[in-house]
Each structure stands twice: as structure tokens, then as C-alpha cells.
Amino acid sequence: MIKVGVVGYGVIGQRLADGVMLQKDMDLVGVADVGPTLAVMALKEKGMIYDFYLAAPENREKLEQYGIPIAGSLEELVQKVDVVLDATSAGVGAKNKQIYAKYGKKAVFQGGEKTSVADVFFHGYANYEQGLGKQFLKLTSCNTTGLIRSVDCLDRVMGIDNVIITIIRRVADPGDYHRGLTNALQIEPVPNHQAEDLMLIMPHIKATGVLVHTPVTHGHIISVVAKPKRATTKEEILKLFNAHPRIRVVRLADGFLGNASLFRYARDLGNLRGDMYDIAVWDETITVFEDQIIFAINIPQEAVVIPESIDAIRASMEMQTDRLEAVGLTNQYLKLGR
Numbered sequence: 337m338i339k340v341g342v343v344g345y346g347v348i349g350q351r352l353a354d355g356v357m358l359q360k361d362m363d364l365v366g367v368a369d370v371g372p373t374l375a376v377m378a379l380k381e382k383g384m385i386y387d388f389y390l391a392a393p394e395n396r397e398k399l400e401q402y403g404i405p406i407a408g409s410l411e412e413l414v415q416k417v418d419v420v421l422d423a424t425s426a427g428v429g430a431k432n433k434q435i436y437a438k439y440g441k442k443a444v445f446q447g448g449e450k451t452s453v454a455d456v457f458f459h460g461y462a463n464y465e466q467g468l469g470k471q472f473l474k475l476t477s478c479n480t481t482g483l484i485r486s487v488d489c490l491d492r493v494m495g496i497d498n499v500i501i502t503i504i505r506r507v508a509d510p511g512d513y514h515r516g517l518t519n520a521l522q523i524e525p526v527p528n529h530q531a532e533d534l535m536l537i538m539p540h541i542k543a544t545g546v547l548v549h550t551p552v553t554h555g556h557i558i559s560v561v562a563k564p565k566r567a568t569t570k571e572e573i574l575k576l577f578n579a580h581p582r583i584r585v586v587r588l589a590d591g592f593l594g595n596a597s598l599f600r601y602a603r604d605l606g607n608l609r610g611d612m613y614d615i616a617v618w619d620e621t622i623t624v625f626e627d628q629i630i631f632a633i634n635i636p637q638e639a640v641v642i643p644e645s646i647d648a649i650r651a652s653m654e655m656q657t658d659r660l661e662a663v664g665l666t667n668q669y670l671k672l673g674r
Contacts, residue, residue, distance in 0.1 A: 337363040338653050341417040343391065343410065343432060344424035345369040345376060347638055348446055351611060352421045353386055355642040359669045361655065362646075365417050368410045371395040372402045380404045389413040414439050419649055422446065429453060433472065442470075444648040447477030447641065451536065459537050460647025460666070461582075462488045464659035467651030476537065478637040479503055479556050480530045481644055482615040484537055486633055487562060489580045490573065491541065495565030501531055501545035502559040506552050506595075506637060522549040530558075555595035556635040559621075563628050570622050573629060577617050581663075581673025582643060583633075584614045592618065598634050611639035613670055643670055 338361065342353045345367045356364045366387035369376055372395075379386065380402065387407035390396060399406055407413075414420060414435055419442040422429040426448035433453060436443040444458075451457050454474035458467045462484050467473050476484060483501065490496055528547035535543050577583045586592035592601070603610040613636075621632040646666045649655070656662035667673050 337361060338419065338649060338655060339363050339365050339417045340419055340421060340649060341365050341389075341413045342367045342386075342421045342423060343369075343413070344422060344428070345379070345388075346373070346423060346425075348641065349421075349423035350375055351609075351639050351642050352423055352645055354608065355646055355670060356421070356649075359646060359666070361665070362649065366407055366413050368413050372398050372404060376404060377402060411435060411439075414441055417441065419443065419653055421645055421649070422449075436472075442652045443472055444645055444652065445472070445474040446645075447475050447480065449474055451533075457533070457536050458644070458648050458651065459484050459488075460644040460651075460663050461485060461659070462537050464647060464651055464662060467648060468657060469654050470652055473648045473652055475641055475644055475648060476533055477530065478640050479505065479558060479635050480533045480537075481641050482556075482633055482635040483530055483558055483560070484534055485580070485582050485615060486560065486577070486617065486631070487534065487538065487541065489576055489583065490562060490564065490629065491538065493576055494568055494572075496541050497563045497565055498542035499531070499534070499545075499563070500561040501528070501543065503528060503530060503545065503547040504557040504559075505547055505549050506554065506556050507549050519551060521551075523547070524549075552595065554599040554636075556637055557595060557632060558635060559630075559632045561628050561630050567627075568624060568629065570624055573622055573624070573631070574619065577622075581667040582614045584612075584616045585619055586616045587619045589620070592616070595634055598636065602636070609638070611642075612636040613639050613643050613672055615640060643667065643672065646670075 368389040368391045370392035391410040429445045429449045454472040455470040458473040524547045527544040531543040531545040602612045616634040623630040650662040
């Protein structure tokens, strides 16, 4: 059993902990954070289902005031594990890296960190082999993760020459206030970082795109225009998307009208927190126009990176050296592709 620790028990960290617990070949040693956040207080109210380690010793008294038991320090957690999933705020992971290196531990960083923090910029489906045995891996962002899933799915069968993307980006996660109360759209310069990151993971594909911030919280939507290296049809594209365990094909005709419909559907399924690990592609948006493929996908930003994070553990620890065997086990334990 590979021993795993989660550092940063926030939006992503909670979901990483839950995801690791579902893996039958991994053991979650504990989670770490800096103080009595809402997530940590909820953990206590749920009965401390995970051991909690304190990353900020100066906050010990605050934790004790809330009756939150402390299993140890961040360094004590690191010493007990084989690999750390670092889900801290951008920039904190780079500082934590010094602790991981001190004890010779492997670590997986989330998309908010700079790419330079890791040995490999990682995606489970697109470049699993490059992560094998590496000490430090960094995940792509939520948008980039879902985008690469869909592009890689097509590229492995027909080859993709280039992609042009438009991202309609949620402005903040549910419950966040730091972006303010807005009634406006905000556009970023071309190219967006997701297009540039795709080229780092898949350097044989040219990519560019536009990003627009929107005052919503439940999911991003990405419009993709991809140029294949051979002729294709909507029927072939649908077949490929339907066969991918981390892609869900939905239809407007069935009531999946947008991001809110998918979030509601996840709750109706009984998914914890309304999470979805899979991206959704709308059937009615899939079109072959002239020599280009057009489609739109939904990115459930809070949970979409969890499968690839677990893939990264498998690669770093060389649990499986075969890409499809590795992602297949992750999918199986997360119940993806049912």
C-alpha cells in the first residue's frame, strides 16, 4: 500500500483525500492545514474521519479552542508518507517543496503552482510515461485538464494539428468572496495559459485561445475548434468521446442546458458535494465544419483534477508502468466510465 498525505485541506484537498480513500492500493495517512478553516471544522463535526496535522504551529491554540485533535506537525506527516498531494494556495507548495525534499519524499503539486516547481508537467492520459519515477510532478489546471482529455482522445486516433479554444470561465468557486460581487465579464489577452499549457503537455499540437471570466461559480465551458490530420465524421467523434471513461456525452434535448444543469444532475446522482470527475461534451455542439472539429465541454472545476492527481501518484511511485493500466485502476476505484 502506498502511503499518501494531503497538504492543504481546501476545495481540492478535501476531494483529493476522498479520492485517495477510494483507491484500494493506497492508504491516506492524514491531511494537513494551517488552522480551523470551515473545511477543518466540518471535518471535526463529521468525526475526524481523517487524522489532522497542523502546518502552522502558531495556530495550535485556535485548533484546541474548537476541540480539533492534532495528530502531529506537517513535518511529522511528511515523514510518515511515501508521497504528498500538495493542494495548498499558489506559492505555498513551492515553499513546502523544501520539506518534501528534506525527507526525500515525492510530491504532486496542483495547477496553481509554477511549472518550474516540478520535474514533469503531468497529465494522466496525455503524458503518463514522462512521470514515471519522478520525484516532483505538477498537475495542469482544471480547464487544461479537461481540455487535454478531449484533445488527447481525438489526437490518439486521428491526429490533431492545432486547436483554437474559447473559455467561458467561472469567476470563483462556490462560497468564495475574494473576487467580489460582480455583474460583468472580463476578457484576458490571447493566448490564454490553458492553450500554452496544452502545448507544454502535447508539444506536437499548436494551440491558442481566448478566456472570458464570468460571474458564475458552477463550472467552466470551453468551446474547441480542432483541426484533425485526416477526415472524420461526427459519428466517429461521438464514438470516441462515448468510449472515454472521463468524458460524459450529454444532450441539450435531454435537459442538459448548461453548467447549472450538470451541477444539479451531480447532486441528483447523490455525488458527494455535487462533484463530477468527468467532463461533459454536448452532443449537439459536435460538428465537422469544412476540415475542422467543433465541440463544447463543461469543466466541473472543483473535482475534475482528482483522477489525474491519483494518476500522478501511480506514475511517480511506479505503481503501474503502463499508462492504460494506471488510468484504468484510477477510473475503476472512482467508478468512472460506468
